[in-house]
Amino acid sequence: MDARFVKTVTDARTIVEDRGLDFVKVGVFDIDGVLRGKYLSTKKFFSVLEDGFGFCDVVLGWDANDQLYDKESYTGWANGYADATVVPVIDSCRELPLEDNMLFFLLEFGDRAAGVCPRQTLKRVLAKASDMGFTAAAACEFEFFLFNESPESIREKNYHGLTTFTPGNFGYSMLRASVEHNFYEQLLALCEEMDMPIEGLHTETGPGVLEAAIAYDEALKAADKGALFKTFTKVLAQKNDLMATFMAKWSKNYPGQSGHIHLSLADKNGTGSFFDSAKENNISDTMRHFIGGQQKLMPEFLAMIAPTINSYTRLIPGFWAPTEASWGIDNRTCALRAILGSEKSQRVEYRIAAADMNPHIAIAAALGSGLWGIENKIEPTTPIKGNAYTQEFPEELALPKTLWEAAQALKKSRPARELFGDAFVDHYVITREWEEREFRKAITDWEMQRYFEII
Template sequence: MDPRHVRTAADARAIVEHRGLDHVKIGVFDIDGIMRGKYMARDKFFAALESGFGFCDVVLGWDSNDQLYDNVKVTGWHTAYPDAMVRILPETCRAVPFEGDMLLFLAEFTGEAEAVCPRGVLRRVLKRAADMGYKVEAAAEFEFFMFEETPHSVRAKSYRDLKNVTPGFFGYSMLRNSVHAEFYKELLDLGAGMDFPIESLHTETGPGVIEAAIVHDEALAAADKAALFKTFTKIMAQRRGWMATFMAKWSPDWPGQSGHLHMSLSAGDGGSVFFDAAAPHTMSDTMRWFVGGQQHLMPELLSMIACTVNSYTRLIPGFWAPTEANWGVENRTCALRIISGSPKSQRIEYRIAAADINPYIALACAIGSGLWGIEHRLDPGDPVPGNAYAMAFPPERGLPRTLSEAAGRLLESAAARDLFGDAFVDHYAATRDWEEREFRKAVTDWELARYFEII
């Protein structure tokens, strides 16, 4: 049986038995989009397919460095870190190509923990869309830098003087992708084999930077594909003695790394609700309202997109990253880019996102804010012509400049609470506040160079 044909618990049991597996891999994605998981014995897996299993809820109560939050209610020392129930998702079955016949299944939190589960929050937003009569298609594209380094070498170097896989400015380079054709083929084959097929793959401008666009799918499946792409690209790189980073910006000398999201809405009959042949830019009223909601709520919801302290080093003028909540038609200087054309191609590119996103939370934000715009019939105004960096916008279009500020805006957002629920908003905002407080403990190289001698 092909793993991509698994749909039910019975299918999952059958493929495990057919492959003679004693164990399978189970993974969940945490608040930061990091995959946490384990090998699970076959008999336990079969039982868990029916009734779920307990997974220590500390993965919802610690950061990307496994440090425990001191400001969340969902879990902590006050709850003694109990198990939270998790459901296995048979339809997410994947073969793991470098582990023989091994299979991977994704899972998601249920019960009380479901309120803060990243996959759960996206599911709730998509249910809202379905209740409105819409189906959402989405896709992600990521830029990432590749290094001839290992987890040990980068630490030994204190993350300085790292060796990129290739040097120089070589955007869309046939030279670079031909010299390293084996790596490109390996990554393309990985995507095909693990059901996150790559639509396009090319070098970007900068040393060792690559961009991959993942084939579109229904939005929940698209988020699975994006999260798995990030995880297994890093795994594949490390298995060959390299490293990939999806930081928003790893160096002040190079542009940041985008994680742009594409999305479109269709009706029950499959027809596009974004396309109107008679309208300017073929944008239907529904599409205009969707864009209006995204633009209006972007300053309030930014922490769900710009989710790390590092995210905000990318959001500066002139570096291919938006600095205001604005939109334009085929305009890459705007936060929202409208791609117009045929009913099949009419879509929105959510360009504010960087490669460091948690795909589930980022898509929940981008789609949820658009649905909110439809519900409230928010018109976005006129599109921005030309260079958005050179234009002035109303203060309400301005974006928070720090993660802490963005988390505070999220806490105060009535729309966020309506879209995502109080439990998620309170928990997520607390985790972002924690992230910035951890950063404030650091003494950076910039501070040492600026103040050590002269002050």
């Protein structure tokens, strides 16, 4: 049986038995989009297929460096970091072609943890879309840098003087793609086998940077694919004595790394909801209000889109990243790019996101704000023509400049609480405030170079 055909508990049992597996791998995405998992024996896996099993809830109570949050909302010392229920996502079954005869299943949190689970948060937004008569499709595209380094060498070098995969700026390079075709072709094949096929793969501007556009799918599956792509691109890189980073910006000398999200809506019959030939630019009222909601709520939801300290180093003028909640038609200087096309292809590109996003949380924010716009008939501003970086915008469209400011905006956002729930907002804000406080403890190279001798 092909892993893509696994849809039921019976299918899951059958494919594992037919492969003669003693173990399978399972994993769940945490708040930062890090895949946390384990091996399960076949016997254990079969016993938990329907009702799930206990997974230590500390994975929702620590940061990307396994440091415990100092404030508690969902979990913490007060509840002894008890188990939370996780349930296998049966139709997420995937081959792990980089391993010998191994299958992988995603997990998602249930019961008391569902309120703060990133995947469940996106599912709540999709349920709202369904109640409004829509289905949502999405696709992620990521830029990522590759280095001729290892986990040991980057630490030995203290992340300085790293050797990139290829030298120089060479966007859309056929030379680089041909010389280094082995890695490109391995990545294309891996993504095809793992059911996250790539539509396009090319070099971007910068030494050793690639961009991959993942094929569109139903929004929940698109988020799964985006998150899995990040993890297994890193796995493939390290197996090739390389390292991949999805930081928003690793060097002040190069543009940041995007994580753009493409979104569209259709009705329950599958007819695209963004196209209306009777309207200007074929933009339907639904699409216009969707953009209006995204634009209006972008400053309030930015912490869900730009989740790290590093995210905000990218959001500066002139580096291919938007600086206000702007929109335009096929305008890449804007935060929201309306892409015109047929009834099937017309969509919105949410360009504010970077490669460091958690796809489940970011898509929940991008989609949820658009649905809120449709529900409340929010009109967007006049679309930007020309360079958005050089134009002035009203104060309400200004984006938070730091993660702390963004977290405070999310904390106060009534639409966020309506869309995602108080449990998610309260917990997520605590995690972002923690990230900012941890950063404040750091002494940066910039400070040392600026102050050590002179001040």
